[in-house]
Amino acid sequence: MIAFENVAYSYGGGELLSEVSLRLAPGSFHFLTGPSGAGKSTLLKLCYAELLPTAGHITLFDRDVHGLDRDEVAMLRRRMGVVHQDCQFLDHLPLTTNLTLPAAVSGRQAEAADLKDLLDWVGLSRLGDALPPQLSGGERQRAALARAVIMSPDVVLADEPTGNLDWEMSLRLLTLLVELNKMGKTILVATHDLNLIRAAKQQIPARVLRIAKRRLQLAGADL
Numbered sequence: 001m002i003a004f005e006n007v008a009y010s011y012g013g014g015e016l017l018s019e020v021s022l023r024l025a026p027g028s029f030h031f032l033t034g035p036s037g038a039g040k041s042t043l044l045k046l047c048y049a050e051l052l053p054t055a056g057h058i059t060l061f062d063r064d065v066h067g068l069d070r071d072e073v074a075m076l077r078r079r080m081g082v083v084h085q086d087c088q089f090l091d092h093l094p095l096t097t098n099l100t101l102p103a104a105v106s107g108r109q110a111e112a113a114d115l116k117d118l119l120d121w122v123g124l125s126r127l128g129d130a131l132p133p134q135l136s137g138g139e140r141q142r143a144a145l146a147r148a149v150i151m152s153p154d155v156v157l158a159d160e161p162t163g164n165l166d167w168e169m170s171l172r173l174l175t176l177l178v179e180l181n182k183m184g185k186t187i188l189v190a191t192h193d194l195n196l197i198r199a200a201k202q203q204i205p206a207r208v209l210r211i212a213k214r215r216l217q218l219a220g221a222d223l
């Protein structure tokens with residue numbers, strides 16, 4: 001699905017990521033950890049071709065990102081659901097429209113029943129008509145996850161999707177990701193929350209990647 005081969009990335013100063021090799025096999029579930037500022041969000045952005053590597057190769061769905069034009073990137077992104085850390089919405093449109101609009105713009109339509117189920121799942125069914133500025137930080141995060149998965153993408157990339165949530169809601173969102181994974185979706189979640197990782201590992205064979213000192217390592221079994 002997504003493969004990095006000897007990838008480096010620099011924003012212009014020194015290298016933030018070096019010699020990163022990684023393979024997200026179809027149906028795998030990975031967590032990405034590491035200290036604040038280590039480059040987790042940057043690595044996720046490389047995964048959906050928001051950033052291009054400054055060295056090495058990244059392939060998305062068997063296509064080298066360096067050879068892709070904008071339309072091709074847009075096509076590949078339709079197969080990916082991304083939960084951004086900052087959860088941007090169109091503030092003048094109600095939540096339900098915000099969730100369905102990206103799909104509609106790309107010529108697809110979410111089923112009304114799917115939308116209702118998803119809103120129930122993330123605990124937002126009573127807020128479908130609310131405008132984004134009326135939502136709390138945690139509600140925005142839940143809405144961002146719902147938006148990312150509504151079209152059943154092959155890959156879900158989530159940047160701290162439970163950062164503002166209490167434990168009960170974090171577990172609920174984790175269950176949603178685990179269920180998607182059991183349906184064969186490939187999942188990558190950046191998180192600081194080791195309890196979330198432990199909870200996931202009790203349910204599925206999730207692997208843990210850790211960025212430390214610019215390199216990506218497979219974390220030990222002690223988590």
Ligand SMILES: Nc1ncnc2c1ncn2[C@@H]1O[C@H](COP(=O)(O)OP(=O)(O)OP(=O)(O)O)[C@@H](O)[C@H]1O
Binds near residue numbers: 034041042
């Ligand atoms: N657009 C940018 N231009 C220059 N530097 C950037 C840019 N975006 C991020 N950085 C820097 O790159 C480093 C890694 O940032 P990144 O957001 O990837 O880290 P992170 O591991 O996700 O951090 P956190 O856990 O705090 O979210 C940080 O030092 C950050 O300041």
